[in-house]
Amino acid sequence: MPRFLRPLTRAVTYTRWLHVLLGAVPGLTCASIYGMSDAGAVDLFVGFFVLPIPLGVVAGLLPALRRAEGLQARLMLFPGAHARGAAGPSDAEHVDSGVSVMPSASWNERCRTALWLLLRMETGCATGFASTLLIGQTLALIGATAQERTTDPALFFPALADGPWWVDALLVPVPLMILLGFVVAVGHFVATVAERLLGPSPAQRLAALEERTEQLLERNRIARELHDSIGHALTVAVVQAGAARATADPAFTERALEAIEDTGRHALEDLERVLRVLREDGRPGRQRPTLVDADRLLDSARTSGVKVDAEVKGPVDRLPGPVSREGYRMLQESLTNVLRHAGPVPVRVRVAADEGLLTLDVRNALSGPAAPTGRGGSGLRGIRERATLLGGRAHTGPHEGEWRVRVELPLT
Structure with a gap:
């Protein structure tokens, strides 16, 4: 035509x-x-x-x-x-x-x-x-x-x-x-x-641009939430199931199933909370986990066969909400990274909150069969992005013969 x-x-x-x-x-x-x-x-x-x-x-x-x-x-x-x-x-x-x-x-x-x-x-x-x-x-x-x-x-x-x-x-x-x-x-x-x-008007265009930016940031945050929560749960389930099948010990199998059940339940709660945010149905949802709930992550890692040496210093329960929530997700992704790539190796976790700075340090041996290398991976990239958004910094990679994830977040 x-x-x-x-x-x-x-x-x-x-x-x-x-x-x-x-x-x-x-x-x-x-x-x-x-x-x-x-x-x-x-x-x-x-x-x-x-x-x-x-x-x-x-x-x-x-x-x-x-x-x-x-x-x-x-x-x-x-x-x-x-x-x-x-x-x-x-x-x-x-x-x-x-x-x-x-x-x-x-x-x-x-x-x-x-x-x-x-x-x-x-x-x-x-x-x-x-x-x-x-x-x-x-x-x-x-x-x-x-x-x-x-x-x-x-x-x-x-x-x-x-x-x-x-x-x-x-x-x-x-x-x-x-x-x-x-x-x-x-x-x-x-x-x-x-x-x-x-x-x-220019004011309306600016407000619309700010609204769209907020929507994109919220979508990215939700994507990271799902990646960290669901990825951790699946990693724990895979490791526990593989260990239970290899040992053929009824007692260990029982503990592995309990760990899988507990991790899966928390992952479902996180998924339901995220879906409520997406639906915007106005119903009260479960609060996002913070570093106060870090023991749950450490116990989950221990039940997966990881020897965790953890130390928490400072008033973790009085941290600002965004810092505590993002710190929890960074710790979760760090432990998931250990289970996924290095297997049941000894891990040292140090969390310190003092002098206006939250420090998160996770180290594990590089002797695992699939120890992480380089700077790739969406999980490690997500840790660095979270730290940058909060005005802090994160370093991930080999350090003195170990794999280290070190995060420093300002409390102000």
């Missing part, structure tokens, strides 16, 4: 036409009140184009009218996925659509709304007149194609009044194509102006 005919097949072309014609309603109302019987050209111009101006200015100053005009523009000028959710979209969606549906919050927005109303009314009246004339010309040419003329086609083509009927038949598509081209042009013009006059 030729490119210039493509707009004629899109529904948005005709919804824009309807939107523009609706703008002529105030002018038609004012002209009816002003009186249109035996009215001359000047009276018609005053009734349609001049009298609605004060009405548009006053209406545009109402804050709620900007929201109403924004909804109409989104539904009729920019139909699509965002229009179907126009009942309650977020600020980010307002910016994506190019048109805000928020009430006027400043005089600048009120003046822009008033200017939009004036332009919409004037454009609507002009489009209404042009549409009426071109449709009337098309009907006149169709009627003039009869052998016995019943209408006079002399509107734009006065020389054809006495011409052959077949010439009128050939000219029937001309005013219709002019009308369709005019509709496409006017629709594009109104949509462009709507984005300028009804678009979000």
